[in-house]
Every structure is written in structure tokens, then in C-alpha cells.
Amino acid sequence: MPRDTLTADRIVRAAIELLDDEGLDGLNMRSLAKRLNSAATAVYWHIKTKDELVRLASDAIWHEVEAPDLDTADWRTAATAHAGGMHAMLTRHPWLVQAFGGHLLHGPRQAQYNDLSLAVYEKAGFDTDGADRAAAAVFTFVLGSALAPAAQVSLNRRLSKNGADAERLMAEAMTSATETARQYPRLRERLGTTAANEYAAAPDSTFEFGLQSLLDGFEAALDADGTRGRK
The missing domain is CATH 1.10.357.10 (Tetracycline Repressor, domain 2)
Structure with missing residues (x-):
């Protein structure tokens, strides 16, 4: 995509999609440019910094x-x-x-x-x-x-x-948290109830x-x- 077809608005919309998919850590000009089928230098032509891009994306939503x-x-x-x-x-x-x-x-x-x-x-x-x-x-x-x-x-x-293995690690963490909770009376009382199916x-x-x-x-x-x- 040639640089002159890019606009700040298109870049911000693509940044929001990338942020939704990858989070703040996944946002960088190279990944964004790839989504736009453009070069990172073309993105910088419109929006100079990642901080400015986050600010514009945050305001847009x-x-x-x-x-x-x-x-x-x-x-x-x-x-x-x-x-x-x-x-x-x-x-x-x-x-x-x-x-x-x-x-x-x-x-x-x-x-x-x-x-x-x-x-x-x-x-x-x-x-x-x-x-x-x-x-x-x-x-x-x-x-x-x-x-x-x-x-x-x-x-x-x-x-x-x-x-x-995110699911396994989360399960292990919840098991450990549940064992800790058993040491405290009000938490222990709630363990196993519908309200506490997920401890956290x-x-x-x-x-x-x-x-x-x-x-x-x-x-x-x-x-x-x-x-x-x-x-």
C-alpha cells in the first residue's frame, strides 16, 4: 500500500484492532505496518511515536x-x-x-x-x-x-x-490459592459454594x-x- 493512501484515522483503527488482539506489549510500528500492508516508515509519517498512537487509539474508543x-x-x-x-x-x-x-x-x-x-x-x-x-x-x-x-x-x-501451558499454570495457581484460603475461616466457609467456583x-x-x-x-x-x- 503506498504511503499516500494511509491516513491517521486508518492507522488508529488498525492500532485498536492490534491492541485488542495483542495488548499493549504487542503494539509496535512494524506489526502495525504489516496489518496495513505498508512500511513502518509510512506509519511514522503520520504518527511519530508509540505513545502518541496509544493516546489516539485510547481516545477513539x-x-x-x-x-x-x-x-x-x-x-x-x-x-x-x-x-x-x-x-x-x-x-x-x-x-x-x-x-x-x-x-x-x-x-x-x-x-x-x-x-x-x-x-x-x-x-x-x-x-x-x-x-x-x-x-x-x-x-x-x-x-x-x-x-x-x-x-x-x-x-x-x-x-x-x-x-x-496457561490453563495448567492457572489451575495450579488456583489450587495453591485455595489451600491458602482454607487457613482463614470466612474464606474456608465459602470454598466449594457456587459463589466460589472460581476462587479469584x-x-x-x-x-x-x-x-x-x-x-x-x-x-x-x-x-x-x-x-x-x-x-
């Missing part, structure tokens, strides 16, 4: 989070949909969770998400500072909730690439429970201040 309509939805419905959309997006693109820890991520789509988050909590009745804190708390919770699944994807990929797995609906608990807390705080307006 924020459009997948559907924006709730604040004119028709009450604040809590909007908050649930907005946070749930972010969680689903991070589940589809687990590399983004890791990218937050090693890259300076910013861009118009992420800014649009953050701006709408502030609008949601202002609609709930928070003042400017309160909306900042509420939006940040939910963002941090969603990001943390997606961390374990993202780490699992990364671990499985790393073990497999090293030629290791979170119980069903953990994300939903945590998010609704946060929103319950916000409502309680607003009620205590006498400022809540369920709009």
Missing part, C-alpha cells in the same frame, strides 16, 4: 460509550447508563485499563465523556466541587472494576506467548452492586444537605 439524554432521563438512570457504558467499553478493550497506568491519555472524546459525567452529577443536585468528587469516584470505581478482567487477559496472553472470580453482579451502592451514598449525602433534586 470513548465514542463507544453511549451518551444518556439528560433532557429525558433522571440523573440516576443517566449515571447508571453512563458508568455501565464505560465498563462495557473497558471490557471490550482491556488494554485501555493498563494504558491508564503508563500513558498520558487525553483527547476530545474522553473529555466529552468527563464533561457529561459532571453534568449528570450537577443534575443530581451537587455543586461544582461535589460533582467533581462524585464523577471522579465513579470513574475510579469503574476503572478499578475492569482491572481484574484486564489483568486476566494480559496474563493469559503472556503465558501463552511464552509457550507455557468476583461474585455475579459485583459491578452493579458497587455502582448502585455509590449512587445510594450520593443520594444520602444530598438528602442530608437538603440539596437533592431528582430531576
